[in-house]
Amino acid sequence: MKRGLWLILLLGFSALSFAPERAKADLDYLVGIGPRVAGSPAAAQAAEYLAQQARAAGYVTEFQSFSYTRSRDTGSSLSLGESRLEAFALSGSPGGSFEAVLQAVPGIGAAGDYDNLDVQGKIVVVRRGGIPFLEKARQAAARGALAIVVVNNEPGGVRGTYGATGPIPGVTVAGRDGEGLFARSGERVRLVVGSVLEQAQARNVIARRADSQAPGVVVGGHYDSVPGAPGANDNASGTVTALELARTLRSESWARDVWFVWFDGEEDGLWGSRNFVQAYPEWVRGLRAMINLDMVGVRASSALGIGGNPALLELLERSGVQFNDIGNSGGSDHTPFAQAGVPVLFFHWGIDPNYHQPTDTVADPQVMAETAGVVRLVLERILGR
Structure with missing residues (x-):
């Protein structure tokens, strides 16, 4: 104008x-x-x-x-060896503790980002942005992923929501902490998702x-x-x-x-x-x-x-x-x-x-x-x- x-x-x-x-x-x-x-x-x-x-x-x-x-986060984390990262459970995420191989997914976790990737039974890590958290989780779940970790696209942490009951457990981690996860694909990790319903x-x-x-x-x-x-x-x-x-x-x-x-x-x-x-x-x-x-x-x-x-x-x-x-x-x-x-x-x-x-x-x-x-x-x- x-x-x-x-x-x-x-x-x-x-x-x-x-x-x-x-x-x-x-x-x-x-x-x-x-x-x-x-x-x-x-x-x-x-x-x-x-x-x-x-x-x-x-x-x-x-x-x-x-x-x-709704779900409330009583405390969530992602551990790789001696390293422990603070995480935030996505609202609507199932809770629990999980141990599995970490699988890096290029991009934002859209459908095409999974081409030629085997994520069955693994914990996938994707970047935030582009599509809603729930859609990221659905794409991961459709390919058999156990859980999803979303790395924030800003240095700090972020709390997010599925906006519904999520298909798999999901958390976010701060950008400054999570960016290094993509180089550690293939390592075994422990994910704690502290979601409780209220x-x-x-x-x-x-x-x-x-x-x-x-x-x-x-x-x-x-x-x-x-x-x-x-x-x-x-x-x-x-x-x-x-x-x-x-x-x-x-x-x-x-x-x-x-x-x-x-x-x-x-x-x-x-x-x-x-x-x-x-x-x-x-x-x-x-x-x-x-x-x-x-x-x-x-x-x-x-x-x-x-x-x-x-x-x-x-x-x-x-x-x-x-x-x-x-x-x-x-x-x-x-x-x-x-x-x-x-x-x-x-x-x-x-x-x-x-x-x-x-x-x-x-x-x-x-x-x-x-x-x-x-x-x-x-x-x-x-x-x-």
Whole structure:
């Protein structure tokens, strides 16, 4: 987009009261309560805060409670001789202890990477990226692998999820530790996957205007974070951007049927958005769009990434918005809506170095304000003035 139009968009939105200082206060609160793991006291505190802030802005709020079974990592590791590497069990992974030969798989563990490889009964090691963890595990399992080790594509460690029950045990290891594993293919290793099953009690937070009986557009993002990560960018940034949008749109007549939903359990496999779609099929069928904000507080790429429905993307292009088309990216809360036939847009500034780390403590309200300006533009185009 031409710089002049971009400035007009931002200045126009700023005049409509997106308040960076208020957004910063919200961010500080959510980050300050610690990792918001679904079902934890911190997550419950975050949900209450969001509901209270939405009510203060003039919305009617309710909680959608649900439960699900998830796996929790009680301690995982990979040992080769005298070397022992810390590992993180993938959420949804079976647990147990395993001894077998390590087999390096070139690439990311896609189907073609297994050509001419015998992995039957072995523990395979692959690189992160390209395809979801679950697909990596399925490809390995289809060829008889006993378990899978995924080496992070950043120096640090990462916690991941299958998003379902995994076909074989799986862990991740830090990039700085795991890269050397590829040179040790053929050695015998011991893998401990400390997964145990537990019930998580979670809640979505729903906010609507009192004069709205059904949503026309849902704007939302997940408020939970992974264990050990305060989740400033992932995803207090999207959570707070949606909250500040709710405040600024409260008095707009055309935005009467914009509902705001903050999802729980995303990090364990999109549980909040799945449960919303399943619990409210009539509302979902009537939606004109779902807009998902996930990791919109750090400028991790050169332009805002937006993916989803082609007609909505074309609407943005016609409006002069410059963005990176990230296609039909999955892995976040727009996915269950898209699967139900709802036109979706996914707003995402990219993966920053603090992703799923204890250092995810900072997000930039100005970047969030830029994102919110584009979301508002989309809503105006969809719903009209």
